[in-house]
Amino acid sequence: MTQHNDMLIVGAGILGLSHAYAAAKRGLKVTVFERSETPVGASVRNFGQALVTGQPPGPMLELARASRGIWGDWAQLAGLQLKRNGSYLFARTEAQEQLLEAFCEGRAVEHGYRVDLLRGAALRDLYGGQFRHHRAALHGMDDQQLYSREAIPALIDFLRRDLGVKFHFSTLVRDIEPGRLHSTAGSFNAEQIIVCSGHDYQTLLAEQIAELDPQICRLQMLRARPQTNLNLQHALLTGLSCVHYGAFADLPEAAAVQAEILRHAPHLHENGIHLLISPTPYGELIIGDSHHYGSDPSPFNVEQVDDWMIELAEQTLGCKVQVVERWQGVYGSRGPGPFSFLRPAEGLSVALMHTGVGMSVGPAMAERNVATVLEEI
Known part of the structure; x- marks a missing residue:
């Protein structure tokens, strides 16, 4: 029938x-x-980050802004738990800070990104000083987060x-x-x-x-419990993300960040590691990720990759974490x-x-x- x-x-x-x-x-x-x-x-399998700030000017930024409104509608209509207070992208080095400065003074103004660069007292006051060991933090005000x-x-x-x-x-x-x-x-x-x-x-x-000629991207991801009660309410990124996201990656200042990574931590580049952290509604954190590409995702994770991500997460958060779950993310890529x-x-x-x-x-x-x-x- x-x-x-x-x-x-x-x-x-x-x-x-x-x-x-x-x-x-x-x-x-x-x-x-x-x-x-x-x-x-x-x-x-993802972080639940619906990012506007990371999208490059043009169609992707327009789609992210329009999608933000749809997510807002769904939060009301479907009862989704949606955090709409944005994300923080932390700079640990001078090169990363200079890249965020250039973004805020140029592209953000030209294309209307709603961002704020926190330094000094504003950064020290963030989460009671938990992130004062960073040089700067870019607050992407339009970014959203949910538990997928x-x-x-x-x-x-x-x-x-x-x-x-x-x-x-x-x-x-x-x-x-x-x-x-x-x-x-x-x-x-x-x-x-x-x-x-x-x-x-x-x-x-x-x-x-x-x-x-599309490929498949495989990612190693973790769910962890921080040993300090952070009460984290924002998605977190780091300066490593600047060479991955189109909003920043083609700016002249990004070359110095990429060179820094290749000089001091080539293993991060080789494994496509750039740290993202998302809080769950239950006080835990989703941490990742790595990027490996091919026609089929390998079923085998590499423990060293997880160790590098845990180390980066602990450096970013300023506290130890305990892993409670590991899995592989996967998505279509490179078309x-x-x-x-x-x-x-x-x-x-x-x-x-x-x-x-x-x-x-x-x-x-x-x-x-x-x-x-x-x-x-």
């Missing part, structure tokens, strides 16, 4: 759910398919309960063609089918996706740009992220894509 819908979406990660929201709020009948019992991919393991299920419940989106979990989509989808839950018809398959490049539309939209046929499309900022830009990406496929713009 064939079931009819307005839109079918493959994948219940942040991109798939964002597409479902954008379509369902327009009154469309939407069904989402997910091969696992609950989402277990990039959307729940709880936020994604809450978003699913909201979409099902309030917007009538149907979900088929533990369901493999075997094949798709324009207007028709075949799955282990049966066959379905729809005017539009959107594939949001994450880093699965082989199950559906493999030939079209292969032309993008022709930060994301791709493919249109293999009328009524059939693919949405893929090629960076690890899906939580930051995914909601607005989906909003614009749904508007496009429905020919609103």
Whole structure:
């Protein structure tokens, strides 16, 4: 028996759910398919940082700003726990401080980043002096933070309960063609089918996706308990992040930071380590991460990489931490740009992220894509 819908979406990660929201709020009948019992991919393995400050000027910054508003809506509609008080990016060296200065005086002013550079008494007063051993802290006021393991299920419940989106979990989509989808839950018809398959490049539309030559990024990540009660309420980054995030990486001052890393800590560069820390609602910290790229993520973690990240975290926090959980993050990466939209046929499309900022830009990406496929713009 064939079931009819307005839109079918493959994948219940942040991109798939964002597409479902954008379509369902327009009154469309939407069904989402997910091969696992609950989402277990990039959307729940991450830091939960929805960063505006780190995005480069242009489309990514615009998407992050628009996504910020959507996250705010979801916090109210779905009851998500969302921290909206921003992030702190700490500079430990003179080169890192100079890069943050240059960003604040130039690009931040030109493109309207809402930031503040804390030094001196302002830095010493932050968290009762816990971070006074740093030279400066960039407060990204528009950055948000959530606990992905709880936020994604809450978003699913909201979409099902309030917007009538149907979900088929533990369901493999075997094949798709324009207007028709075949799955282990049966066959379905729809005017539009959107594939949001994450880093699965082989199950559906493999030939079209292969032309993008995408890779998979594997990350080592930790959940830890600080031995000092920090009551941390902000996402934390370090100067190491400046050579990874597009808001800073192409500034002339970033070259000195990169040279410093290569001179004093080449192992950080070789393993793609730049420290991020996110508080959970339970007083613990998500710590990471490393970056290793390939066609398949290796199942084997390297203990030394974890040790380096723990050392960096303890230096940043000014206290010891106790690891309580370890896991691998994973996301699609290194395509022709930060994301791709493919249109293999009328009524059939693919949405893929090629960076690890899906939580930051995914909601607005989906909003614009749904508007496009429905020919609103």
